[in-house]
Amino acid sequence: MRNIASAGRPVSPGDAMKAHSRFQEGFALHQQGDINAARVLYERALKWHPSHFDALHMLATIAYQAGQLDKAEALFLKALKIDPDAVYALNNFGNLLQDLKKYKTALAHYDRALSLDPNYVDAHNNRGDLLQQMGRWTEALESYERAIALSPNYAAAHYNRGNALGMMGRFEEAVASYDLALGLVPDYAQAHMNRGNALNELGRHADAVDSFDRAIEYAPDIPYLLGTRLHVNMQMCDWRHYRERLDAVLDAVKSNQPASLPFPLLALTSDPALQLRAAQTWITATYPAAKQAHRFSKRANKTRLRIGYFSADFRQHPVAQLIAGLFEAHDRSRFEIYAFSSGPDTRDEMRLRLESGFEHFIDVREESDAQLIARARELELDIAVDLSGLTTGCRPAVFAARVAPVQINYLGYPGTMGATYMDYILADETLIPPESERFYTEKVIYLPHSYQPNDRKRAVASHPLTRKELALPQEAFVFCCFNNNYKITPETFDRWMAILRAVPDSVLWLLQASEHTANNLRREAHNRGVSPDRLFFAPKLPVDQHLARQKCADLFIDSLPYNAHTTTSDALWVGLPVLTCLGEGFASRVAASLLRAVHLPELVTENAEAFVARAIELARDRGQLEAIRQKLETNRLTAPLFDIERLARAIECAFIEVDERRQAGLPPVSIHIAEPLPLTDRASKR
Structure with missing residues (x-):
């Protein structure tokens, strides 16, 4: 700490001494955590010495930490007018300007600090954060790596480097960077969480959930993490803790707590009131409307x-x-x-x-x-x-x-x-x-x-795929659903298994995200009295071939609360009937919208019981189903849906x-x- 010569009225040695004494007392209290008492003493120091740099800087810092951003900005400007070469003030003011989204000015202050002290580690790290905010990932990465070169044990820089790598799609490297941060700070909850996000992007869902569990262990209240963990469990069709975790998320959303990002919630409930609350909670916290x-x-x-x-x-x-x-x-x-x-x-x-x-x-x-x-x-x-x-x-x-x-x-x-x-x-x-x-x-x-x-213009592969080529049973009735696996809730699977039990010569054809997910679904089928051998899994194919293979199915049976959307129109485009069930929210009603626009309202059911009964009816009455297929073929190019x-x-x-x-x-x-x-x-x- 030091005093800078007064830029205004002359300050007597006695006043300067009194100001210095009040500042030192305030700084001691500040270090002890008594912010209010420190503020009072800093303000007293300024009465004796209005251009006391350190008092101005510390008051600016207190205002910043209290969320009084406009007041903090004015105080930083006063302090830096007195000492424009104070690197730590330049850095702190850069942080404030970053929060105010004055990115260009913030960058100038970080650069000024680093021109004065090229080895200022915090300024390199904060500059990287700013460049991430600006979408300049490569430059952000360079700043983090400079900070790490200067201070190899700087856990926050390793963590931030992982974030930048993740934004660049370099997820393997991101995981390695998070591991370095966690090697230095094992209870670094945010690093565990973002490591889980990177692992999820790599398709390593089980490892991702393990990382999320560690993050929750160290910081149970991390915003949105409960919903993210449940969403990844749903991607694996791992329902072992489904009900308790779902109830925890929904109860928190009802209380306007940041328990789930809005999108994952669409596949967990069809309640539009809860979906609205989740969206408002997230938008208000992260992207509120501009003040002016x-x-x-x-x-x-x-x-x-x-x-x-x-x-x-x-x-x-x-x-x-x-x-x-x-x-x-x-x-x-x-x-x-x-x-x-x-x-x-x-x-x-x-x-x-x-x-x-x-x-x-x-x-x-x-x-x-x-x-x-x-x-x-x-x-x-x-x-x-x-x-x-x-x-x-x-x-x-x-x-x-x-x-x-x-x-x-x-x-x-x-x-x-x-x-x-x-x-x-x-x-x-x-x-x-x-x-x-x-x-x-x-x-x-x-x-x-x-x-x-x-x-x-969506292309369908010209080669007519056969059930034999697709490893499907030749004579069975083939139900299918090509929705993403996270849309398969236990309740949806209950309905599907009830259908298979009632139609003994039928099978269910699903997308295969991973062998782990397929094994979870086979286990769940067995638990519901259906042989796992009746589940078939379709590997990923180019879009035109995926469309073509759907002609080998007999009936698409939809999921709830998140319907098939693009997947419904894909099926209808190739002539495959889709049976759906109406929910309450937007995502739960899309398939019904599409079916009505192609003039097939007879494939829209109002509740779970009607859905199961209708699927069984169509599987047993091949003539009725064939008539629907013919109607779809006639309507496909004349009804509004594809116009x-x-x-x-x-x-x-x-x-x-x-x-x-x-x-x-x-x-x-x-x-x-x-x-x-x-x-x-x-x-x-x-």
Whole structure:
């Protein structure tokens, strides 16, 4: 600690001595944890010596730690005006600026500190954290590695290095980095948790759960970890602690505690009230609305509406598979279409198609939120459509700041985002019955048929796969479900096993995530009185071959509470009937939406008992099932579900209506879109 010469009025030696004495007393109390008493003494020191650097710096630190960020900023600025070369103040002010999301200024302060002291380990580590926030992973990694080179036993730097490697998809290296941190600090709960996340990405689910268990042992209240652990258990179909862990998560969510991220909860309950609470809890804590609303000016010479689609999934991904045709079908005479891609540039066939399907395709994966916000605002979008919602790679901060006067939640996340800055959600009356609107923070745009776009260009392998090639029994009745394994709850499996017991010559065909998962399901089948030999597992195949093999099944039986979504439309596209059961929430009603849009309401059941009975009925009455197959084949190319042009016109009508409301100064309200006229007829009536 030291005094810096006064920058204002002269300070007498006696006053300087009194200020120094008060500061020392305050600092001693500060070290003992008596923050309030320390603050009083620091303030007394400033009365004797208004330019006492250390008192200003410590008061800034106290304000920062108390969450008084504006006050802390003013105090840091005063202190650094007195001594601009105080490296620890430069570092601490950089931390505050990082929290204030003033990233460029924060980086300048870290760089200034390191120019004065290149061996300042904490500044290297904090600089890495900032660069991670900015999405500059390679530079962040370099900062962490510099910190580690200077201080090999710096556990936090090893941990942060693991985080950066994980964000770069280098999960094996991330695990190794977490292991180094844990070798130094065995009870480092966050390192155990993120090690588990990396192991989960590597498909090492059991090891991931072990890491989560250790994290919970050391820190039982880590936000969202209970839900994450349960979600990974569900990926393995490991239900040994299912009921007690589910009850713990749901009880915590009811109490507005951060027990589960919103997405995993969709597969655990169909209760839309709980899904809303989980979303609001997460959004409020991590991406609240900007304190000051951005004001949008009217765009001059507005001839076409500018629509921005934001996604991390513009590649070979279920969202892209569904929506690619919509982008191509938009009326370019009335809409200017932008893509903002924040996911990996895979250069796969779908990525190349999307790049050519948009009028403007902008790769923003290396741009910070602030950069993306500025870029989108410069383009003067009329409507921003979020295709990621609360899924992997989402960027809610962009929408929290507002990048367009109208913001819409669509397709990628099957539920409410719980965010006041999302104005609308695109849906239909099956997905969100009017009486359920209260569970959505967005106003609902009701499309006339199903909300889901479907691409008629999805390729099916020309080679007709046979049951023999797929190792399926030739004469058996083949039930199937190609949903991800985490959607298989014990209750869903109970229903499936009741069906198999009632139809002795039947088998169940599922996706195989791993042999471990398959063995868990075989064990659960045995426990329910069904031979494990009646379960068959389909390995991962290219999309066109996966579509082709579904023709070898007789009936797709759905899961609840998280239905088949893209998987339902895949099955229907190749002519495979899908039997579903309605739940309460959005994710529990998607398959019903699709079936009604392809005019097959007879495959929608209202409860578990009806679902089981209907599956058994169709398996025993092959004639009835064949009639449904024929009806599906007839409807496939005539019903609304696979008519992307019809859906495009409806969505365009919605865009026009919500923009007109905004232009008129009217707030968002739920709206119903009527069946639109064909594009040629609309043009003739203008």
